Amino acid sequence: MANLNLIKLYDLFDCKIDGPLNERTLQSLQEWGLIPREGTYLCPEGHPLKLKQCAQSVDGYVWRCTTAIKGKKKNVRCDVYISLRKDTFFAKSRLSIFKIVAFAYLWVKNLTLDVIMEELSISNHTASDWSSFCREVVYDGMVVNKNKIGGLGKVVEIDESKFGRRKYHRGHRVEGQWVFGGVERETNRCFLVPVEKRDKETLLKIIKDWILPGTIVVSDFWKAYDCLSEEGYIHFRVNHSIDFKDPDTEQHTNTIEGLWRHVKCSMPQYHRKKLFFNGYLAKFMFNRNCKNCDTDRLSTFLKMAGRLYNPCSIKPVEEEEQEEYEIEISL
Known part of the structure; x- marks a missing residue:
């Protein structure tokens, strides 16, 4: 149906x-x-x-x-x-x-x-429990049983973003969470992974887990990305302190910058817990994938629940x- x-x-x-x-x-x-x-x-x-x-x-x-x-x-x-x-x-x-x-x-x-x-x-208790079960379903479907993005001729933009900072250093303190992500420019397929460190070992492992070899990877000048050309990727970098678009290669990271805005808008505005970030991000990936593939969200979700x-x-x-x-x- x-x-x-x-x-x-x-x-x-x-x-x-x-x-x-x-x-x-x-x-x-x-x-x-x-x-x-x-x-x-x-x-x-x-x-x-x-x-x-x-x-x-x-x-x-x-x-x-x-x-x-x-x-x-x-x-x-x-x-x-x-x-x-x-x-x-x-x-x-x-x-x-x-x-x-x-x-x-x-x-x-x-x-x-x-x-x-x-x-x-x-009840609130019942709703919280079932929300947790639903996050578990989309996490299993989108992360545990992931489909890698990129490939020969495909462009993937990568970046990191901080979630949970106080606006203008005012208001109550919010526990921050760094998220590393990538988006395939041709299809808008993406991955989002919460990280505690942004060093070479952490980010390179995620890149290998999510992005196929031979992909054109576009990033900023963060030092952790310096090794990508040696790891089977075609690597372009954009210096955001000078230009939003590289004048020589015409490469940019506008797609993933736009992605961050959508991700942050999708997050719960209140009672957001760092423990649940994997589930929050998996839910965004699920909804985005259904939209990109023009599939019914509920039917897709229920089939994921049936597999889990x-x-x-x-x-x-x-x-x-x-x-x-x-x-x-x-x-």
Whole structure:
């Protein structure tokens, strides 16, 4: 389902914010990878579990095995069942699946937590937890499973910027954070990495992690970049104390200078924590990538969440894991 919005989501869930799911919703959750398909789970006897309706479950379904086992005197049913949410993005949450998906939608749209709390009627603690989970998803999708930028014939501008300085040295003191970044001029794809040091070893490692060899790299005259020509890159430098654009090579770093303005505007204005910078930057990279590729942000996010919280390692379900079902129906 392309170009999702709240109205389409509400319709997908049969205009209900909680209660049993319908087959159309289950199919969409499986397409996004949020719920595994049948055959993923095996019971202790090696039988594949199937989705079965269950009136006691908050989601209306459980994974269950009803295969008949041949006994000495009579056949018995292999009655194993576990929660629909086991090992998924929804595991152990008291929120309805609709509210979790709606939270993800509002979060990728950059609404503040105060607005999300009001719209979904959830607590500050719940909103903070799910915001953390969402940052974890985009960090895994954009950083852990990164796609390098640049390549032969491509131009990547690199720079560092300080986040969190006091304006004109007035107001309350804000903990600063240096961020190193790069942007591919042709596609606007970028990377952003918080750093504690801006020395050669730190920045060169990040450059090698993110930029393909043979790339044309444009930077300022920061001494840490002096070695790039020796590391397989075509390196141009711009002396900003003289010109914004080199008159001989016509190279510039205007693209990444503009990027910093957008990044800083996207950051939370209040309660910004240095600990969460990786997540903040990954979220900006995610939204920018979706815009550049013209892809639906929510669908892309949910597929990332499905890959991170992937329960598809096929293994027998231990009997004690059935306790999750009892937790689920008591919510």
